[in-house]
Amino acid sequence: MPPAAGNGEPYRSPPSPPSDVAAFEALLADALRQAILDLDSITGIVYLMEDNGEWLRAAMIGGAPPAIFAMPERMTSDAPYASSTACRTGTVIVFGEPVVRADDPGLARVVPFPYAVASTPLQAHGSRFGALTLIRIPSRVGLMSDEKRQRLRGIGDRLARNLAPLTEHCLPLPNTATPVLLPVFSSNSRQPCGQTTVWGVSDAPGSSGMTLMYQLHKLSAALNQATETHDVVVVARSRLMHPYRAQSLILNIVSDGRLWVAGHCGIASNHLRQFHGSSSDSPTPVADAVHGRDPLLFPDRAHLLAAYPGAPDDGQRAWAFLPLRSSGNPVGVCCLGFAEERVFEPEEQAVMMMMADLLGQALDRARLSEREHALAESLQRGLLPRILRDLPEMITTARYLPARPTVGAGGDWYDGITLPDGRICLMVGDVEGHGVESSAVMGQLRSAVLAYARENHGPAAILTRTSQLLAELDTELLATCCCVRMDVADGSAEVALAGHPAPLVRRPDGHVDTLDAPADVPLGVHSATPYRAYETTLTPGSMLLLYTDGLTPRQSSEAVAGVRTLLAAGSRDNERNLEGLADRLIASTPQPPERYDDAVLLLARYERAALDSQHRISRMEIQRHDLQGVRATRAFMRDNLRSWGRDAMTDDLELMASEVVTNALIHADSDVELRLRDYPDHVRLEVRDSDVSPPVPSSLSTVEEENAQAEHGRGLIIVDGLATAWGSSPSGRGKTVWLELSTRDGA
Incomplete structure (x- = not known):
């Protein structure tokens, strides 16, 4: 057996010389055109055996969209598909006439209902080359009669005999990693008469299919930008519901054996009760669609009542229930309701299934992202102090504003404690990045800072020890921190920074200063220079503002100036409490999408109650x-x-x-x-x-x-x-x- 390639696929010999490749492609193209046009098909595929004979790979696909884009490129020679079966048995195989739903998921056809598949083996002079397969719509062109099967066998045999000379001196057959596409627009590519929703130009072959594929492409591009469940619902409304001219849309997700409405449009809320919270095993079309692979389509209410006699009347006249799956697992169901009765043409059904696949994957990604964000945010909030501790001679308040949900929870934190000797320690920090790791590292650092502070280390020593701890953790994340220790008896204060914005102080006269401590390096960065402390004295009535850089994005001078202005305005208003000022400060922070980071602020007003009986x-x-x-x-x-x-x-x-x-x-x-x-x-x-x-x-x-x-x-x-x-x-x-x-x- 030939060795496997680096990507896990079997090794393939290099292509034959250009002259052989050209002759090879001409033979395939002639056979595909003849088979598609003579046998009223919409798509044809030539599958050729790979080197080891265990795989069949599509060498050329001919026909018109959308079916031309829905064909499997590769399958094992023992797979339960028509092409593999025809190649193994040496007989003409027809699947899907009449159309039935396979009970065994392993036998489910890749090509969605209501297409039928006919395949003939490619064999000559005792050699097997692969299979020639056609995709047809029996409801339009009739079943494959014995005479049509013989014609298909004849086209396949001629192709095999013509391929044999090309392989006498060069085996295996020349093939490419991806199939070559051959446009073939037959009468079946035209818009069928009587179709409710018009796609493309009726008299132009291929126009309807290309119009449908355009919608699929736009849906795919829009879903790539969807990061939340709400975004997926918005895209489904604009790129699925509206193009199909549906009156209503309901996007259901399945969780813990129940169906939940993730979003809806165009339907009264009282009709949603039958969906929201219902069992995924209940006898309803939505529940059945969850466990199926094909869409459930009802062109009128009579068909719906025939299958589900107790179905309530929600004002719609036709329905499409599309199963949403991701990695083979059920994710939910997309329900489309139509104001008028309508027939769902095969091309529409094929594109519906492709759209459902994209929706399922996008919905699964969005839910996973939301769960990760909720976990990180819960972890972060759980690590923040429930309330700021009672600090003698000081009134404090704090605010935490998370980043936009698509960014994820960050690692900002704050705290304020009374030390054993009666002094007060205030701290604010920020771990870089967003997500669970940032929140977990934040929890470790916050605990370390608190522990070192309670041991009566000064701010510089606290940062030095915390930086060493972070460097020893199994993480590449860095962090910044501001630590202030204050003696409330005389107002003396020490400030140390680890790459963090310097705190601001509003004096009793309203003047705002920056406590210009040396910035030093962030925590976790090795430096030969130790952290340094800045000493100052605060008079009673002074107000401290410690904050993270999310309050002033990009640390622009205009943003910092705005914070200084708001801080100074509090004294002119003769404000006695910090709450309104904190609200105004946090409200000045830019809103998403301009705000990419968490924002934390800690306000503390030094009062020294002993000065006033x-x-x-x-x-x-x-x-x-x-x-x-x-x-x-x-x-x-x-x-x-x-x-x-x-x-x-x-x-x-x-x-x-x-x-x-x-x-x-x-x-x-x-x-x-x-x-x-x-x-x-x-x-x-x-x-x-x-x-x-x-x-x-x-x-x-x-x-x-x-x-x-x-x-x-x-x-x-x-x-x-x-x-x-x-x-x-x-x-x-x-x-x-x-x-x-x-x-x-x-x-």
Whole structure:
């Protein structure tokens, strides 16, 4: 047996000299034209045996589109196809007359219904060369009679006798890696009369097939750009539904034995209930199409009811149910509904099947991409802090904005902790790339930075040790990081950077500066120069902004200037909380597709409560599902406010706190943290939980219809009416609901 080629296919001898190749191709072309035209066929193929006799390969394919593009190029000599069978047995073989559906998937024909296949062996002087195969449409030209079979055998025998002299001194027969195509437009290539949907020019042979193939090409090009399930649905609507002039489209996916509607167009939502969530084994055309290989086509309602007596009337008059497969596995079903009765011509059916193959593969790719992105994003969010820790003398908030879904989750993170000696450490980092690996590396680095910080290492030492750790991990990813350690007693701060944007600070007078620490190299990069720290002193009222480069894409000077402007504007507005400022900063980030990276920001305002006897902070936690949590909240509010001399505000704040905490306990399904802050001119309450859904102060009916994912409760209307200001902002994997009440009558 000849050795195998490097790609796993059998070795083929080099082609014969050009003169032999030309004579060889002329013989094949003459035989194909005669067979196609004399026997009313749409396509003909000459299969020749390869070197070892175990394979048949298409040497030349003649005919008209679309069938000319649907022929198998290569098959084993013992395959259950007409060509292989004719070559083995030495007899004329006809499959598909009358058209039947094979029960054995191994016998399923590559050429889609309703084509029939007729094949004759190519053998002469005791040698087998291959087979001559024709594709026909029995419904148009009739069955292969005995007389037609004999004519086909005669054409094959003459071709074999003419090939024999070419092989006497040069075996095997000259053939190419890919077949040569021979256009042959017969009367069968014209548009059939009475067809509902007109493709091409009726009197021009081949026009309808080429028009159909044009649609297939455009569908393929559009699906190459589809990265999400929604994109596939949009492409199917524009490149399948509209060209076929269908009234409706439903794209179903199969998962865990059930069918789910991934997208639809042109059909009332009440008719979708029969599809969404139904069993893939139910006696419906959609379920049957999932397990089949051929489309289920119903030209009118009578045909549909004959096969499925209980089929509901959805207003359509004709249907096509196309199975979607990828790598041989069922992916879903594409359902097309038509406003008028129509006959599905064989050419349309062939292209439908080709389109279904492309849709199935694109849908499978999109779902895989979405699952990978969801996994990476879940991992990343799981590694972010649920809420920022209670930092003495400092108010903090953070925002995380993921990149566009097609990019995948990134490796941005943030954190803030109180160190054993009472100092505060703030950090923001960014692992390069997107996906599960970036999120996993981010989790390792975040844990390392926290551990080194708790050991009381300075920012420069923290980055040095973390960089060594990253270099030892089994990854080629790099990371950047900004680490700030601050002594809240005197405001001294150390800043160290590892290739990360320098933090910004807004002074109490509104001036914004950059803490110009040495940029140094990213984590994971070997450098003879150790990381260096920059020292500064912050006065009470200063605000720090740590961020990743996703907040300012490409680190353009205009983008950084815009962030500085927003940061400075907060002081001019005399803003007392960070939430609105954080929202405005994150809103300034470009939207997809301009934003390719995650964006993280961490805002921290240094207050040093000891400087003001009237600035006090109190904190409490309520465990998940604690039925006594609301009662404890009332007592917490009442005791603190009275001890601070805020008796006049107690009733209102106690009522608002109980409403907000009730919402958090009911909807967040997590522990709840309260922080009560006393300022000279107002009192502020912060309630933190792990649910990102915002609270909505509206009635149940409106919220259920328009804010299905939001917390709701009539009690929030009370908060909206009593509070001087209130709002909600995401914080890590949860949110913070805050409210403020100004002092009244000198209370």
